Amino acid sequence: xxxxxxxxxxxxxxxxxxxxxxxxxxxxxxxxxxxxxxxxxxxxxxxxxxxxxxxxxxxxxxxxxxxxxxxxxxxxxxxxxxxxxxxxxxxxxxxxxxxxxxxxxxxxxxxxxxxxxxxxxxxxxxxxxxxxxxxxxxxxxxxxxxxxxxxxxxxxxxxxxxxxxxxxxxxxxxxxxxxxxxxxxxxxxxxxxxxxxxxxxxxxxxxxxxxxxxxxxxxxxxxxxxxxxxxxxxxxxxxxxxxxxxxxxxxxxxxxxxxxxxxxxxxxxxxxxxxxxxxxxxxxxxxxxxxxxxxxxxxxxxxxxxxxxxxxxxxxxxxxxxxxxxxxxxxxxxxxxxxxxxxxxxxxxxxxxxxxxxxxxxxxxxxxxxxxxxxxxxxxxxxxxxxxxxxxxxxxxxxxxxxxxx
Numbered sequence: 001x002x003x004x005x006x007x008x009x010x011x012x013x014x015x016x017x018x019x020x021x022x023x024x025x026x027x028x029x030x031x032x033x034x035x036x037x038x039x040x041x042x043x044x045x046x047x048x049x050x051x052x053x054x055x056x057x058x059x060x061x062x063x064x065x066x067x068x069x070x071x072x073x074x075x076x077x078x079x080x081x082x083x084x085x086x087x088x089x090x091x092x093x094x095x096x097x098x099x100x101x102x103x104x105x106x107x108x109x110x111x112x113x114x115x116x117x118x119x120x121x122x123x124x125x126x127x128x129x130x131x132x133x134x135x136x137x138x139x140x141x142x143x144x145x146x147x148x149x150x151x152x153x154x155x156x157x158x159x160x161x162x163x164x165x166x167x168x169x170x171x172x173x174x175x176x177x178x179x180x181x182x183x184x185x186x187x188x189x190x191x192x193x194x195x196x197x198x199x200x201x202x203x204x205x206x207x208x209x210x211x212x213x214x215x216x217x218x219x220x221x222x223x224x225x226x227x228x229x230x231x232x233x234x235x236x237x238x239x240x241x242x243x244x245x246x247x248x249x250x251x252x253x254x255x256x257x258x259x260x261x262x263x264x265x266x267x268x269x270x271x272x273x274x275x276x277x278x279x280x281x282x283x284x285x286x287x288x289x290x291x292x293x294x295x296x297x298x299x300x301x302x303x304x305x306x307x308x309x310x311x312x313x314x315x316x317x318x319x320x321x322x323x324x325x326x327x328x329x330x331x332x333x334x335x336x337x338x339x340x341x342x343x344x345x346x347x348x349x350x351x352x353x354x355x356x357x358x359x360x361x362x363x364x365x366x367x368x369x370x371x372x373x374x375x376x377x378x379x380x381x382x383x384x385x386x387x388x389x390x391x392x393x394x395x396x397x398x399x400x401x402x403x404x405x406x
Contacts, residue, residue, distance in 0.1 A: 028347035099139035104360035198228035223306030226255030331356035
């Protein structure tokens, strides 16, 4: 079957650059009540203390392990800000609130760190449930999953290293492949686009192989399956181009989510410990350059590539908007989405949406205790990314002053 693109959204006439103002805080925080703004203000003030995040994480973990009464506090603060709820139905309020402003939701079942087959099967069923919820609902343009949510990390590492598997391991890996297949098949049947998230370098080859296989199988007529590329890696721009050549020769659509990355410190520590070349860009400038070059490449080939720019970077967001206009593409082109995390970079999300672009927020959910690893990572990332916490706090502070709350 010949690959054809989704409705291109090609503009019937010359497209002009819309008024895009990431400094418009009134639009950015239009869905937040005064109470919500105050809560966000104090949350980001606390997250801004790196020592507090580092010290608080093991203490909260210990409190949860000992069944101390901290769940209510966590749910009312960091969980409420960054998550949609404990189950899919809990997320409905967030989904509706976002979509009233034209922003879509990506339901992300954020339970991590499991090792048992029964847990993997439960997670697989939950991911398929998010697909069922998204089917036919324009408020939920994508579903998403991490392969480590349905697979044992060490086995993915062994497969990625091309090590020989025992018969038992091969049987286990066949079950992993079957779960990925079931998820992608459900997405295809429901016409729901699905992201496969990127993970650590030493398990990524196994994920990449399965993603390419699923794209070849389910992306014949439109982009259903999307792989994720982390541009903080030195080799990923070349990987993007080589995967594009596979899509061209295989005659299928390529679905790609571009992100900068989330495992930098862990990657560098492992590389140093095991004495192999650091896979991470030498500096932020190099990462930004590759990310922006990846955007340019995708827009050059937008008839074959469907892209989601997962970024909290204002300059990259503005660049993609300009690239679309320069190519004469409609602002709501079906192959192009912007995406940010719930509770972060609202000034980017809502101002892009107001200008007419496609935008979706990741909406994590799951039981409070089970989602804690995700929340700890969010807090740690906010302290490690240069300027992230101070930027968020500065915007929230300005909005509080505008509302005369400070």
